[in-house]
Amino acid sequence: MKILVTGGTGYIGSHTVVELQNAGYEVVVIDNFDNSHPSVLLNIEKITGKKVVFENIDIRDKKSLREFVSKNKDINAVIHFAASKAVGESVENPLKYYENNVGGTLNLLEAMQENGIENIVFSSSCTVYGEATPPVNEDAPIMLAQSPYGNTKQICEEVLLDQTNASNLKTVSLRYFNPVGAHDSALIGELPLGIPNNLVPYITQTAIGKREILTVFGNDYNTPDGTCIRDFIHVVDLAKAHIKAVEYLSNKKYKSSYSVFNLGTGKGSSVLEVIQTFEKVTQVKLNYKIGPRRGGDITQIYAGCEKAEKELGWKTERDLENCMKTAWDWEKKLESLLIS
Numbered sequence: 001m002k003i004l005v006t007g008g009t010g011y012i013g014s015h016t017v018v019e020l021q022n023a024g025y026e027v028v029v030i031d032n033f034d035n036s037h038p039s040v041l042l043n044i045e046k047i048t049g050k051k052v053v054f055e056n057i058d059i060r061d062k063k064s065l066r067e068f069v070s071k072n073k074d075i076n077a078v079i080h081f082a083a084s085k086a087v088g089e090s091v092e093n094p095l096k097y098y099e100n101n102v103g104g105t106l107n108l109l110e111a112m113q114e115n116g117i118e119n120i121v122f123s124s125s126c127t128v129y130g131e132a133t134p135p136v137n138e139d140a141p142i143m144l145a146q147s148p149y150g151n152t153k154q155i156c157e158e159v160l161l162d163q164t165n166a167s168n169l170k171t172v173s174l175r176y177f178n179p180v181g182a183h184d185s186a187l188i189g190e191l192p193l194g195i196p197n198n199l200v201p202y203i204t205q206t207a208i209g210k211r212e213i214l215t216v217f218g219n220d221y222n223t224p225d226g227t228c229i230r231d232f233i234h235v236v237d238l239a240k241a242h243i244k245a246v247e248y249l250s251n252k253k254y255k256s257s258y259s260v261f262n263l264g265t266g267k268g269s270s271v272l273e274v275i276q277t278f279e280k281v282t283q284v285k286l287n288y289k290i291g292p293r294r295g296g297d298i299t300q301i302y303a304g305c306e307k308a309e310k311e312l313g314w315k316t317e318r319d320l321e322n323c324m325k326t327a328w329d330w331e332k333k334l335e336s337l338l339i340s
Ligand code: NAD
Pocket: 006, 007, 008, 009, 010, 011, 012, 013, 030, 031, 032, 033, 034, 035, 036, 057, 058, 059, 060, 080, 081, 082, 083, 084, 085, 100, 104, 123, 124, 125, 126, 176, 177, 178, 179, 191
């Protein structure tokens, strides 16, 4: 089985390439390094002992993408990670997000159709649910998007559904909750450019001294400790779900040619619980303060994951402690990796 991974040098993509290679799949990666580093390729090879077949392609470049896909007609499935993902930036520069996330997906679907490639796994997000009562299942209503980024995920899901209905395409849309942690080897992990927006990289960067202090955005929410609640899922668990999704498509296990699955742990953790777990696991005291709420944050969300467990045969294996341990090991190793 040959799998094309778009955005395969990114955070979730790189971990998925490792799991695919370890499971014996032939993997082809494309990326434009917009939000990743070429050293990731070498580090994947160090983990799996297998060379990564890679081409530097921007999915917005329709001509290059079509040429590439037409030379690789034997691809059995595409896992489509390539996208821009910074919520704040999408508010400031919406056209970039619509062009990259929606335009790039259109180019990819066109190239797949031209070359008879019929299976796609798409990276969607729990952001499509907005504020809902947890646990949130796949049949929860899609809410008006809070940001252009969130809207690109909703639009892509709609485009994929329409194209699935109109052609031989088979689609699995995976709605990720909050991916965190890193590979056990600490050779790959999340590489936030500039100041991180997300909680866990902000925690690890503060602990290592790159940031002075972490601000907890609000402790006056209607939750047990007053801070927001999220469903933090280990990136390796998440990566493994993509293998299950590819199997689901290739073994034709689906009831409908368009399927949606939540990928989460089913358990909510508050911001303060995450901080306390980090301190416990690493024995590092974190410098943090309570600040005002961040605009646009929802109070709490966590996944209902029964569908993924029943139909994909997947559930998470790692806990929050392992998420914090691996995120910290990665942060400690990061500098030396980028230099080498
Ligand atoms: P990431 O930025 O680490 O990885 C995305 C990769 O895509 C990067 O390597 C980037 O260089 C590449 N890329 C971006 N635009 C491209 C283009 N035009 N052509 C080729 N390559 C391009 O992000 P990630 O966290 O690994 O996220 C992967 C996917 O999962 C994205 O679609 C993201 O929206 C989605 N997602 C992420 C999260 C999260 O919190 N990390 C949550 C839900 C959904």
